[in-house]
Amino acid sequence: MTRYIRHAAAFCALLLVALLANASRIQVVQAPAYDDNPANRRQDIARYSQPRGDILVDGRPVTGSKDTGEQLRYERTYDNGPLYAPVTGFVSQRYGSSFLEDTEDGTLAGTDPMLSPFPLWNDFTRARSPGGDVVTTLDGAAQRAAYEGLADRKGAVAALEPATGRVLALVSTPSYHPETLSGNAPSVTRSWLELQQDPDKPMLNRAVRQTYPPGSTFKVLTAAAALDAGVIRNVDARTRSPDPYTLPGTRTTLRNTARNCRNASLRVAFEWSCNTVFAKLGVDVGVTGMAATAQAFGFNDAGLRIPFAVSASTFDTTVDRAQLALSSIGQYNTRATPLQMAMVAAAVANGGQLRQPYLVERTTTHRGATVASAGGRPVRQTMYPSTARRLRELMRDVVEHGTGANAAIRGTTVGGKTGTAQHGIGNAGTPYAWFVGWAQPAGDPVPKVAVAVVVEDSNAHRGDISGGGLAAPLARAVMTAALGP
Amino acid sequence: MTKAVTGTTVAAEAPAPAVRLPRRRGIELALIVVAVLLSVYGYCAVGLARQGTLPPGAAGYGAGLGVLALLAHLTVRLRAPYADPLLLPIGVLLNGLGLVLIYRLDLETPDDLAAPAQLVWSTLGVALFIVVVAALRDHRVLQRYSYVCVAAALALLTLPIFFPAVNGARIWIRIAGFSIQPSEFAKVLLAVFFAAYLAANRNALAHAGRRLWRLQFPTGRVLGPVVAIWLVSVGVLILERDLGTSLLFFGLFVVMLYVATGRAGWIAVGLTLATLGAVAVGRMEPHVAARIHDWLHPFASIDAGQGPNQLAQSLFAFAAGGMLGTGLGLGRSTLIGFAVKSDFILATAGEELGLLGLSAIFLLYALLVERGYRAGLALRDPFGRLLAVGLASIVALQVFVIAGGVTGLIPLTGMAMPFLAQGGSSVVTNWAIVALLIRVSDSARRQYDGEVAP
Numbered sequence: 001m002t003r004y005i006r007h008a009a010a011f012c013a014l015l016l017v018a019l020l021a022n023a024s025r026i027q028v029v030q031a032p033a034y035d036d037n038p039a040n041r042r043q044d045i046a047r048y049s050q051p052r053g054d055i056l057v058d059g060r061p062v063t064g065s066k067d068t069g070e071q072l073r074y075e076r077t078y079d080n081g082p083l084y085a086p087v088t089g090f091v092s093q094r095y096g097s098s099f100l101e102d103t104e105d106g107t108l109a110g111t112d113p114m115l116s117p118f119p120l121w122n123d124f125t126r127a128r129s130p131g132g133d134v135v136t137t138l139d140g141a142a143q144r145a146a147y148e149g150l151a152d153r154k155g156a157v158a159a160l161e162p163a164t165g166r167v168l169a170l171v172s173t174p175s176y177h178p179e180t181l182s183g184n185a186p187s188v189t190r191s192w193l194e195l196q197q198d199p200d201k202p203m204l205n206r207a208v209r210q211t212y213p214p215g216s217t218f219k220v221l222t223a224a225a226a227l228d229a230g231v232i233r234n235v236d237a238r239t240r241s242p243d244p245y246t247l248p249g250t251r252t253t254l255r256n257t258a259r260n261c262r263n264a265s266l267r268v269a270f271e272w273s274c275n276t277v278f279a280k281l282g283v284d285v286g287v288t289g290m291a292a293t294a295q296a297f298g299f300n301d302a303g304l305r306i307p308f309a310v311s312a313s314t315f316d317t318t319v320d321r322a323q324l325a326l327s328s329i330g331q332y333n334t335r336a337t338p339l340q341m342a343m344v345a346a347a348v349a350n351g352g353q354l355r356q357p358y359l360v361e362r363t364t365t366h367r368g369a370t371v372a373s374a375g376g377r378p379v380r381q382t383m384y385p386s387t388a389r390r391l392r393e394l395m396r397d398v399v400e401h402g403t404g405a406n407a408a409i410r411g412t413t414v415g416g417k418t419g420t421a422q423h424g425i426g427n428a429g430t431p432y433a434w435f436v437g438w439a440q441p442a443g444d445p446v447p448k449v450a451v452a453v454v455v456e457d458s459n460a461h462r463g464d465i466s467g468g469g470l471a472a473p474l475a476r477a478v479m480t481a482a483l484g485p
Numbered sequence: 486m487t488k489a490v491t492g493t494t495v496a497a498e499a500p501a502p503a504v505r506l507p508r509r510r511g512i513e514l515a516l517i518v519v520a521v522l523l524s525v526y527g528y529c530a531v532g533l534a535r536q537g538t539l540p541p542g543a544a545g546y547g548a549g550l551g552v553l554a555l556l557a558h559l560t561v562r563l564r565a566p567y568a569d570p571l572l573l574p575i576g577v578l579l580n581g582l583g584l585v586l587i588y589r590l591d592l593e594t595p596d597d598l599a600a601p602a603q604l605v606w607s608t609l610g611v612a613l614f615i616v617v618v619a620a621l622r623d624h625r626v627l628q629r630y631s632y633v634c635v636a637a638a639l640a641l642l643t644l645p646i647f648f649p650a651v652n653g654a655r656i657w658i659r660i661a662g663f664s665i666q667p668s669e670f671a672k673v674l675l676a677v678f679f680a681a682y683l684a685a686n687r688n689a690l691a692h693a694g695r696r697l698w699r700l701q702f703p704t705g706r707v708l709g710p711v712v713a714i715w716l717v718s719v720g721v722l723i724l725e726r727d728l729g730t731s732l733l734f735f736g737l738f739v740v741m742l743y744v745a746t747g748r749a750g751w752i753a754v755g756l757t758l759a760t761l762g763a764v765a766v767g768r769m770e771p772h773v774a775a776r777i778h779d780w781l782h783p784f785a786s787i788d789a790g791q792g793p794n795q796l797a798q799s800l801f802a803f804a805a806g807g808m809l810g811t812g813l814g815l816g817r818s819t820l821i822g823f824a825v826k827s828d829f830i831l832a833t834a835g836e837e838l839g840l841l842g843l844s845a846i847f848l849l850y851a852l853l854v855e856r857g858y859r860a861g862l863a864l865r866d867p868f869g870r871l872l873a874v875g876l877a878s879i880v881a882l883q884v885f886v887i888a889g890g891v892t893g894l895i896p897l898t899g900m901a902m903p904f905l906a907q908g909g910s911s912v913v914t915n916w917a918i919v920a921l922l923i924r925v926s927d928s929a930r931r932q933y934d935g936e937v938a939p
Contacts, residue, residue, distance in 0.1 A: 001744060001745070001747070001867065001870060002862060003747070004743055004744040004745075004747045005744055005858060005861050005862055005870065005874055006862075007743070007744075008740050008743065008744050008858070008874060008878065009854075009855070009858040011740070012851075012854055012858070012877070012878065012881040013851075015881060015882075015884075015885040015889075016847060016850075016851045016881075016885075018885075018889070018894060019847055019884070019885060019888050019889060019892070019894065020844055020847060022889070022892050022893070022894040023803070023835070023840055023843050023844065023847070023892055024840060026800060026803045026804055026835075026892055026893065027803050027804060027806055027807055027808065027835065027839065027840040027843070028807070028808060028840060030800075030804060031803075031804040031805075031807050033804075034800055034801050034803075034804030034805075035801075035804055035805060037784070037787070037793075037801065038787075039784070039787040039792060039793045039797065039801075040793070040801040040804075040805075041817070041820060042801065042805050042817050042820075045817055126811060126812070126815075
């Protein structure tokens with residue numbers, strides 16, 4: 001019997017070994033996969049178990065957290081939700097997160113290892129640091145001015161500080177209230193579905209995720225390319241531009257809304273936005289030169305992060321001469337985000353040096369100690385400094401006695417370019433009113449703010465829609481606010 | 486559970502060497518103190534983790550557990566001085582840890598407290614332990630009552646059929662507000678009966694009867710009760726939907742039959758019958774088939790968009806524990822849902838104590854089982870040997886069936902983790918098992934001391 005008892009004991013030992021081996025399999029080998037299973041709520045619970053860090057504008061939080069006492073304990077709240085939604089994005093217990101809430105999640109949720117007191121400390125203790133704060137570059141006054149200026153119209157505003165690349169305003173309308181997506185209540189699902197199905201697309205961030213035909217505002221770029229390439233040596237010399245202009249290799253003729261465009265000098269053509277002159281200039285520069293300049297400004301770059309991704313603005317490089325002519329006046333396949341056009345204005349304002357835009361000034365621990373700073377941003381020379389100087393002059397003329405008069409600010413040098421972009425088949429769609437510009441207070445060595453405004457307004461009469469009429473006053477309000485008292 | 490068992494096994498006819506064996510009661514006492522302190526430490530850790538302060542009941546909890554353990558220890562010291570010194574401390578530690586885990590889970594389910602009742606049941610269990618150790622002077626007395634035992638066991642097994650089902654299983658009876666799981670008690674009674682029956686008939690089972698092909702079949706008279714028990718097990722399974730218990734009966738029966746007769750053929754027969762029974766029931770009972778499906782595809786419900794089922798939640802809990810665990814009170818095992826304090830208590834242990842703590846718990850059980858087997862090897866009377874093996878196997882099989890179930894090693898069947906899980910009947914039963922093991926281990930070591938059992 002002794003032998004059989006030992007056999008039975010060995011059998012029990014085998015059961016034990018099986019249990020231990022299986023426990024190791026689950027708790028060590030499979031653990032990462034199980035932890036990351038979307039149905040496993042542990043990560044969500046941990047994430048919402050503490051108040052989320054805040055996003056700051058002008059040193060004041062524009063976000064908050066409220067304790068619900070539920071399993072996913074803390075929910076996000078927003079002050080002025082719709083105003084800052086294009087920047088903060090939303091954070092939802094059901095639908096994930098977007099924009100700063102998404103890209104800065106490590107800081108806000110306290111998972112960033114930089115927040116822990118010692119390296120690997122949190123890994124060892126399994127603790128979570130309190131959520132850190134994200135200090136933005138936004139100028140609250142400029143943001144408010146842009147939002148109130150757009151009012152109930154569809155559109156977007158992007159404003160930059162040319163010398164640094166700091167984003168001063170980023171507005172998209174119609175907007176939405178991100179707080180309606182916080183939490184877990186049935187109302188969250190309802191809000192989500194409503195927002196998704198809304199034909200006005202309130203959750204679309206038009207400032208960075210929507211590309212528009214830039215229309216005449218693109219002529220800043222065409223002028224820069226022509227000056228850089230030496231196609232134009234003197235902005236006051238007459239060009240050889242017929243009016244109307246027949247697109248090369250076609251029978252299509254291009255006309256102007258303005259008069260006296262025939263053989264107009266660059267200065268006059270820029271002031272009155274002559275399509276014929278700039279279309280021909282683009283053809284004269286050639287596709288290589290035009291594409292090089294466009295790409296220097298950031299077109300065709302899908303990699304821009306501010307820190308969230310910005311949709312690529314496009315300049316088609318596989319075009320024949322007729323298409324190039326249209327591309328050079330901001331039509332055909334040329335499309336740009338409002339932020340991209342603000343970058344163009346900022347590059348002109350900053351002597352041709354384009355600072356990459358950024359939104360996060362620094363991240364801090366919950367006590368306010370700096371964790372990471374933006375530091376110096378990469379800089380790119382987009383054109384010769386002399387070209388930038390001449391372009392500033394041309395843009396100033398537009399505001400002083402051209403189509404952009406509505407953007408003028410007393411006591412401040414303002415430059416700009418208006419645009420009206422047609423779109424849709426046979427231009428049936430509502431045109432977009434554009435304005436890009438910059439402002440330089442007296443006594444400042446360089447412009448302090450660059451701005452791009454786009455407004456699409458189906459309520460207005462088509463005739464009223466022009467960059468000068470709709471977008472320029474708004475740009476003026478934003479620049480005035482950004483320059484501050 | 487090692488095979489290297491020290492101490493030469495003495496053949497039944499060898500004269501007993503007159504050696505003075507150490508009694509080791511001091512070691513037992515020291516280990517009990519350690520067990521109580523560990524439990525109190527766990528209790529305090531829960532309080533600190535959940536509320537940031539020492540729980541107010543820590544002293545009372547420690548004192549209560551300590552007093553119970555000391556009373557049990559005194560009984561052993563007086564009535565079973567030669568007993569194995571590890572059995573009681575392991576029981577105390579596992580029971581104390583179980584109370585800590587249940588208390589910890591109670592903090593998250595304030596309207597469904599289980600710890601107070603569990604404390605009462607643990608007290609009853611220790612009381613039963615004391616009664617058994619004190620009143621049962623010699624385990625061989627039980628041999629006379631083997632048929633009483635089996636009758637009582639069958640009665641207990643059939644009782645729940647007359648009571649309403651809970652969660653699809655008819656395994657509870659309700660008396661005066663207490664729900665009792667009679668099948669738990671039946672385990673021990675059946676082990677006693679099997680031990681007595683097999684000790685009396687093992688030669689007949691091994692050698693008498695007809696040969697059929699290569700299997701030696703015993704006569705019908707001897708085989709009858711065996712088949713009857715098998716039928717009862719299947720009956721329990723079908724009528725009460727208690728998969729775990731029937732699995733345990735099969736395993737226990739096959740192990741004891743093998744140890745008694747040494748015929749591997751019995752294992753084959755047992756396994757065949759078990760498989761047949763399982764397949765038949767699986768065909769008839771959809772919930773059995775569902776259990777097997779869940780075991781094979783634990784995440785099927787997630788893919789179907791219904792969220793994780795209990796087994797998936799249990800696996801998540803174990804995985805969250807990782808190597809070192811989250812720490813007591815810091816896990817999220819309550820996501821498992823309603824059975825978190827009973828069938829799935831091990832998931833809380835796995836999540837909060839990690840692989841390290843879980844392995845320690847498994848090793849405590851293994852030690853308990855090994856000590857039972859050791860006593861079985863040292864005893865000389867076949868009944869005692871079979872009883873020790875049977876009781877140790879009950880513990881081993883219970884642990885394997887439920888621990889394997891909640892970790893996805895085998896299909897999940899309902900079964901209480903001995904000492905850890907919420908379930909009064911289970912705690913009381915396991916204390917009875919430990920009491921019987923104390924008694925047989927006392928006999929086993931006393932015989933070498935030249936003392937005759939009183």
